[in-house]
Amino acid sequence: MANFLTRTRGRRHGGTRLHWTDWLSYAYLLAGLVVMFGPVLWLVMSSFKTESALSQFPPTFLPYSQKEVVVAGYDKPLPLFKAKDDQGQVRELAQVRRIGLVATMVDPAAPQTEIRVNINDRQPVNELKFASGNYTEIFGKFAFGTYLWNSVFITVVATVLTLLFNSMAAFALSKYQFTGQKTVFVLIIGTLMIPPTIILVPAFLVISELHLLNNLWGVILPAVATPTGVFLLRQYMLTIPDELLEAARMDNASEWRIYWKIILPLAAPAMAVLAIFSFMWRWNDFLWPLIVLSKSEHFTLQLALNAFQGELNTQWHYLLAMTVITLIPITIVFAFLQKYITTGIASAGVK
Known part of the structure; x- marks a missing residue:
């Protein structure tokens, strides 16, 4: 594997230098x-910035924040600046206040004398300061644990039910005449040709008649059987x-035992692919939970993220x-199951 990943065209033909096509491939x-991971990495680094650091312009990749210093005679730490004093010397001064274009500053070592600086x-x-409090404080400021539990419950239960019902339907359509x-298969x-938004109103009416509004099961049940999964x-x-299957039936195995002991283990690669898709669909779902759930104690993480964006103020560091x-x-799910994606999708198109 290492030889495959490191082999180049120039060295393969006996040369010691990389061929120009090798440089082009690496570039x-x-x-x-x-392009793929840059925005994600920027998001992760920005999540460790303080609220003031996020508003700085131009923005920085690393979580830099303005240094503060404790000055005698002042209750709160003061922001530190490099500024020119009256003699034109550059010094580190702490800002006391700012009025218009003039800032009143003091030397932390001699705070008795105020210096006015443009x-x-x-x-x-x-x-460089990593604001780890962005992660720890959300558990105290918001019902983050409740939102996380709602998302995990909906995603896990919906994925299990999706695998169960879709595999049953696929077993019947593939092994029974x-x-x-x-x-039925064509229907x-x-x-798949029906846009999901078309069935939102009928699905909402059904859930309402079943008294499942503001209930996590109202989010789970409508799409446990998906045509993509069945196919x-x-x-x-x-x-x-x-x-x-015929050999199992000759040994007096029941249809349920054939399905559970033979079909499911052999279909594990395709089941893993569907599990990844279902997990992503349910975890990232926003529109249907927004319609069904109106009480904050039932919100998923996606709804909670939307709720934090206020009209006048948005706490971006927590968001x-x-x-x-x-x-x-x-x-995590993709990292553990990604090896089955190519195998499952490729094998699904054999017949």
């Missing part, structure tokens, strides 16, 4: 890496030899920290 891969003649003294089999696939699993199950936290579960 292309590096550009793709920056704001254009000063530069803030920045220091009955009248109207192809018609299921045909629902993916059916195509994969068609590759499983029918002789295995960015919560956004990073919402990315962690999907990243």
